[in-house]
Amino acid sequence: MSQEEDTARLVHDVLGADVVGIYRHGSAVLDGLRPHSDLDLLVVSRRRMTWRQRRALVDGLLRGSGAVGPPGSARPVELTVAVDTDLRPWHYPPRCEFQYGEWSRAEFESGELPSPVSSPDLAPLVTMVLLGDAAVYGPPPGRVLDPVPHEDLVRAFAAAVPELLDELWSDTRNVVLTLARIWSSLVTGVISSKDAAADWALHRLPEGHRPVLVHARAVYLAQQEEDWENTAQRVRACAEYVVGEIRRLLARGSVPRLGR
Secondary structure: OOHHHHHHHHHHHHHHHHEEEEEEOHHHHOOOOOOOOOEEEEEEEOOOOOHHHHHHHHHHHHHHOOOOOOOOOOOOEEEEEEEHHHHOOOOOOOEEOEEEOHHHHHHHHOOOOOOOEEOOOHHHHHHHHHHHOOEEEOOOHHHOOOOOOHHHHHHHHHHHHHHHHHOOOOOHHHHHHHHHHHHHHHHHOEOOOHHHHHHHHHOOOOHHHHHHHHHHHHHHOOOOOOOOOOOHHHHHHHHHHHHHHHHHHHHHOOOOOOEO
16 A cells, blocks of 8 residues: 555544545646655545544654655655635635644654644645646545635745745755745746756856755755755855745736646
8 A cells, every 4th residue: 555545544544524535736746756755635624623633643644754765665744634615615815724744743743733724825735736636535626626816826925935934944955946936936827846946947046046956956856965064155045036036026916827
């Protein structure tokens, strides 16, 4: 049984008949999983989760989700749960019922549980689910989810920037690549994989900023070991340049309709 099947079984064991559908998003529906890609899944549920369900789902994911390792080892799992009535009819920002990600493993291992929060990030997530049209379980996503209005997707990208900058030192590779993807999406109207977005951005970055993005892309593709030692100034300068381009595009207001 695959890790995706194991994760889907865990979801069914915990949420039972409340599961409407389980859908892929992220790299799996863009250009395919990369060596450092998470297993990204959206679960649509009929009901809000209880404390016991949150505890059981976190415990199962702590066992089944892993850091990127040798071939055949477990991938990190990013699992998001949203209630169907929080996504349809669409409103912004929607409520995220539960989210597990490896970036919070230490907190989860110490006993913390994911709480419901308003989540602008669900806008690009739902958009990727609809574009990918890949159901692990349940009806096609187009029968469960409303399309995200263009304006809300742009608002979600804008809301993501400050949070990404806060995580620049704790998750440097992912932040640098995600900023490149936001920049690329706002210019081209295409939501692409992180490495494809990096390829696009490298042709538009000043030469002095390119080594940071080159290294982030190479690590993501498992071509290099991650090493940001003695690069803090270059990383910050690269991130600030990309953020400046993103903010300039948002201020101009002429962002092409986002899709694929």
